[in-house]
Amino acid sequence: xASALINVPAKAKRGDIIEIKTLMSHIMESGYRHKASGExxxxxxxxxxxxxxxxxxxxxxxxxxxxxxxxxxxxxxxATESGKFEFEWIGDKGFSETASASISVE
Amino acid sequence: xxxxxxxxxxxxxxxxxxxxxxxxxxxxxGYSFMKPDTKTMxxxxxxxxxxLWVLNGETLWNRKTSxxxxxxxxxxxxxxxxxxxxxxxxxxFDKATGRPIDLEQRxxxxxxxxxxxxxLPFESRELLSLTAFVARQSQGAPIETGADPQLAPFxxxxxxxxxxxxxxxxxxxxxxxxxxWDKRLAGAAITQGHPxxxxxxxxxxxxxxxxxxxxxxxxxxxxxxAHDYGAPELVELELYLMxxxxxxxxxxxxxxx
Numbered sequence: 001x002a003s004a005l006i007n008v009p010a011k012a013k014r015g016d017i018i019e020i021k022t023l024m025s026h027i028m029e030s031g032y033r034h035k036a037s038g039e040x041x042x043x044x045x046x047x048x049x050x051x052x053x054x055x056x057x058x059x060x061x062x063x064x065x066x067x068x069x070x071x072x073x074x075x076x077x078x079a080t081e082s083g084k085f086e087f088e089w090i091g092d093k094g095f096s097e098t099a100s101a102s103i104s105v106e
Numbered sequence: 107x108x109x110x111x112x113x114x115x116x117x118x119x120x121x122x123x124x125x126x127x128x129x130x131x132x133x134x135x136g137y138s139f140m141k142p143d144t145k146t147m148x149x150x151x152x153x154x155x156x157x158l159w160v161l162n163g164e165t166l167w168n169r170k171t172s173x174x175x176x177x178x179x180x181x182x183x184x185x186x187x188x189x190x191x192x193x194x195x196x197x198x199f200d201k202a203t204g205r206p207i208d209l210e211q212r213x214x215x216x217x218x219x220x221x222x223x224x225x226l227p228f229e230s231r232e233l234l235s236l237t238a239f240v241a242r243q244s245q246g247a248p249i250e251t252g253a254d255p256q257l258a259p260f261x262x263x264x265x266x267x268x269x270x271x272x273x274x275x276x277x278x279x280x281x282x283x284x285x286x287w288d289k290r291l292a293g294a295a296i297t298q299g300h301p302x303x304x305x306x307x308x309x310x311x312x313x314x315x316x317x318x319x320x321x322x323x324x325x326x327x328x329x330x331x332a333h334d335y336g337a338p339e340l341v342e343l344e345l346y347l348m349x350x351x352x353x354x355x356x357x358x359x360x361x362x363x
Contacts, residue, residue, distance in 0.1 A: 003158055003161050003162060005151075005152050005161070006152070007152035021150075021152050023152060023153065023155060023157075023158065025155075025158040025162075027312075028312070068309070068312060069155075069312035069313065070155040070158060070312075072153055072155070074153075
């Protein structure tokens, strides 16, 4: 049920500091747990999150096994021009999700 | 272990005083026991992980399924109107079985009878998602469960279970949640046990979970044998707890530590 919740203001004034919030659905299985039978549960985590604005990278994070399920990111940027934020999550077992949001800057 | 034993002993002593119900004016949601950061997480729809299930539930609501090729929406239309306040009345009396059923069981009976689909397993992503989506439509509505007079004998049974001491620790729900809700147990707040926000996202679970899951965890905690999912005892307990919380606002999907 991979799905993301994105919160980007639809409008901003030039020079405003805006907050961007993203929530991605993921189990973030650490790889350190065992089943009742003793078998290790293989690691299944998101390893990287990036945000591009109009093609330029503005935020990147590496994720590790200690990060909780359904990782939530909140970060700030300065509104300079209208455009599109593109978000990408990459992880184990070929996990890859994208989302985008537009902003109009006056 | 010795520390926990001491707590259990202390609770037993306090519990002996007897269970008194919490007066209406003093009823508090589990929300009010939380730290500000957890409250913020619940209040902000884009930070509340429970909303991921709500989002998924909306997709499932509109998806045609199985032999009947019908979606929930084909009968119930727009859930924002048709499901408003519905979760605040569950568990409700089911005419077919002559018993109370909870929201999960209602969704499954709808699937079986009207969609000719297989019932979804308890705690499955799909069932939690649909339940969360339906329950979300009642956010802010006052709980009305138990108004139906046909439910009275089942509410009474649920209350009996709530008061009943059981398990190796010989505790009943009331010993903590009526008598000691203003205290703490191993650092965590003992709440009043009002199920205002289910299904809810527990940080400890790293997932959304149902009220039945919570009840089973509590029963295991007092070292008693937990009832199976869907057992009549669990539904009666849910029914009693919801009717005990009557008038409080629905919060689903809530966040709890």
